[in-house]
Amino acid sequence: LTEIAERHNLQLVLDRDIGSEYQVNKFNYQNKKPGDMMPTKNKSHQGWLGSKMRQRLMIEGKLTYRLVVFQKKGGVTSHNIEKRNVDDGTVKKAKDFTELYYGEDDGGRCNAVQSRAKDDEPLGIEPIKSEHRTGRGAGGGGAQQCISGWYCCGMGEEWWNNLEKNRTDNTSYLKLSKSLFGNYMDKIVENLNKFYETLPQGTKGKFLDIGGTGSVASGMTKVTSKFAHFSGPFDYWVLDSDPAAANLENAVYCDMADCPEAKSCEYDVTFSHTVLEHTPRPWEAFDTIARVTKKGGLTAHVVPFSYQYHATPDDNYRFSHKALISLMEDRGFTVLDVGYDICTKPEKVLREKVDEHFDTIWLTYVIAQKN
Numbered sequence: 001l002t003e004i005a006e007r008h009n010l011q012l013v014l015d016r017d018i019g020s021e022y023q024v025n026k027f028n029y030q031n032k033k034p035g036d037m038m039p040t041k042n043k044s045h046q047g048w049l050g051s052k053m054r055q056r057l058m059i060e061g062k063l064t065y066r067l068v069v070f071q072k073k074g075g076v077t078s079h080n081i082e083k084r085n086v087d088d089g090t091v092k093k094a095k096d097f098t099e100l101y102y103g104e105d106d107g108g109r110c111n112a113v114q115s116r117a118k119d120d121e122p123l124g125i126e127p128i129k130s131e132h133r134t135g136r137g138a139g140g141g142g143a144q145q146c147i148s149g150w151y152c153c154g155m156g157e158e159w160w161n162n163l164e165k166n167r168t169d170n171t172s173y174l175k176l177s178k179s180l181f182g183n184y185m186d187k188i189v190e191n192l193n194k195f196y197e198t199l200p201q202g203t204k205g206k207f208l209d210i211g212g213t214g215s216v217a218s219g220m221t222k223v224t225s226k227f228a229h230f231s232g233p234f235d236y237w238v239l240d241s242d243p244a245a246a247n248l249e250n251a252v253y254c255d256m257a258d259c260p261e262a263k264s265c266e267y268d269v270t271f272s273h274t275v276l277e278h279t280p281r282p283w284e285a286f287d288t289i290a291r292v293t294k295k296g297g298l299t300a301h302v303v304p305f306s307y308q309y310h311a312t313p314d315d316n317y318r319f320s321h322k323a324l325i326s327l328m329e330d331r332g333f334t335v336l337d338v339g340y341d342i343c344t345k346p347e348k349v350l351r352e353k354v355d356e357h358f359d360t361i362w363l364t365y366v367i368a369q370k371n
Helices: 002-007 046-059 097-102 156-166 184-197 282-292 321-329 347-352
Strands: 010-017 066-072 082-084 091-093 206-210 235-240 251-253 267-273 293-306 333-344 360-370
Touching: 002 010, 156 333, 184 267, 184 293, 184 333, 184 360, 206 282, 267 282, 282 293, 282 321, 293 321, 293 333, 321 333, 321 360
Parallel strands: 206 235, 206 267, 235 251, 267 293
Antiparallel strands: 010 066, 082 091, 293 360, 333 360
């Protein structure tokens, strides 16, 4: 490998035996060599034969998995990585963890959420309700039954139970635990109410709804308070790059992936609802979330896992529960809950409307707390 690297002006920087490190023989193959490998009518395709041959050679010690990393000589190192702004060509240094987590100028200090001491009176607010609202009018507007005119959610547990009842095949790597299915609204509201119960009387703070105006530029109806009822005792703020947010009170007008306008460690709760898939670099949006959330603050996000393409104004990513766990934990958060909700079209929509909308969509949710 070193000789190959030299030939191509590369340097071998990492070579790991992943097969041994992750005990592939034990966990993938149960230390068993496959039996008869002769093809049959139902088992003659290349994938089947290849997987069985790979298992045999692994057990015999003739094959393993390797992770090999090369670096081009004269390239950048981890200490001088730069990030180029695609829009204007400017270059800026990549952020280290302290800057990402706390901001650039506060010397590693981060404002913390107020917490209730033993003798403090509780905040004593009415629990917030798990309900969708129109987003037009004070306090979130009027209640509505479903997430939109196209879908009603909360079907995750029912889907899982139905699958187990009617299952014909049992493939381990396809399975998801029942604990990963829930009503995302109920899960978020449950954690918000628990969080608000920890606050002392007189607490003031800010709730930030990222993407809270909707993509008016793409033809969507402007909303200004769809999740204002989630803010509980806090002032409700929105962050959005849509021009509709530019003149709103309690709004931060910027790109969520690069938003110096949002102050570091400023918000007690950060939240987004089917927004983060629209940014071309969601990891940078999560950097912003990590930076602006107070220490001890709560963050909650809903993103699509299986969902039609919807360019409002763009559409780039889908997220599994594992992706959200990594994005949170890598930025100093403890994940409190993560999972999937399943949404289906109401009967009337199924009868009367036909277009690109999937009949069934999956949403992924995560609730986490900043350490």
